[in-house]
Amino acid sequence: MTLIYGHRGAKGEAPENTLASFQKCLDHGVHRCELDLHLSLDGELMVIHDPTLKRTTGRRGKVAQQNAADLAGYDARQAGPEWKQPCPIPRLAELFEQCDFEHWQLEVKSASRERAARTVQAIDKLARQYNLLERITVTSSSRAVLRALNHLTPDISRGLVAEYAWLDPVKVATQYGCQLLALNWTLCTPGRLAKAQQQGLHVSIWTVNDTALMRRLADMGVDSIITDYPGRAVSVL
Structure with missing residues (x-):
């Protein structure tokens, strides 16, 4: 059975990466989500996709240069x-407290080695605090982040996010000891899927909003899809 992950909550139905969006995802009966994390100036994990504030809040400046409050x-x-209603940028801690997801894909964007280390250690600390270590996978396309996960937080499940096939994504994922491969849907071929699953990888495909594509991927046997429209995916799958 193909599982469903809400992309940034339910990005197509509510403002992305906000409490309203994650609540909307849960309202559809979808108990798995994908979200994006950046560290604030004072070291808190904030749920926002871009490193800058402009696109989602209209404000200037970088997330990393402002305090969580x-x-x-x-x-x-x-x-x-x-x-x-207004939708504030949530702290990851708030979502852990208020949203009962079975599994979380926490994507960390590319970062310097020092920043990657601080971010994965902050995730590890928070996941232990909320007893959610078994229910999270930290994903990234960044080698620095995957290396930090490997060396500093080996107990956390990790996943490679692959958007381009300039390197073999299955090979890279196994090289970094990943349990999950988050593939852009354009990279999902039956051969690549079979190879990844033979290596023991959970293959999660993004971003899948078209109903015919949902059906095709489910028939192909992907482990999960990540969608902006979790309600639509429930009706199809």
Whole structure:
């Protein structure tokens, strides 16, 4: 059976990476989600996709240069569908407290070695605090992040995010001891899928919004899809 992950919550239905979006995902009965993390200036894990604030909040500046308390006061509704209430940038801790997901894919964007180390250690600490270590996989396309996961937090499940096939994604994922391979749907061929699954990788395909593509990938035997429209995926799958 192909599992469903809500992309940044339910990105097509509510402002991405906000509590409203994750709640919408859960309302559809989808108990798996994918989200993006950046570290605030004072070292808190904030749930936001871009390193800058402009696209989702309309504000200037970088996430990494502001404290968590300030970031948590910014309204992140700008990039999403119409939404009546303000949607602050959430801390990951808030989501861990308020959203009962069975599994979380936590994507960490590319980072310097020092920043990658601080980010994965912050995730490890928070996941232990909320007793969620078994229910998270930290994913990244960044070698620095995957190396940090390997060396500093070996107990955390990890995954490679692959958007381009300039290197063999299956080979890279196994090289870094990954348990999951998050593949862009354009890279998902039956041969690559079979090879990845033979290596014991959970293959998660993004971003899948088209109903015919959902069916095709499910028939192909992918382990999960990541979608902006979890409600639509439930009705199809």
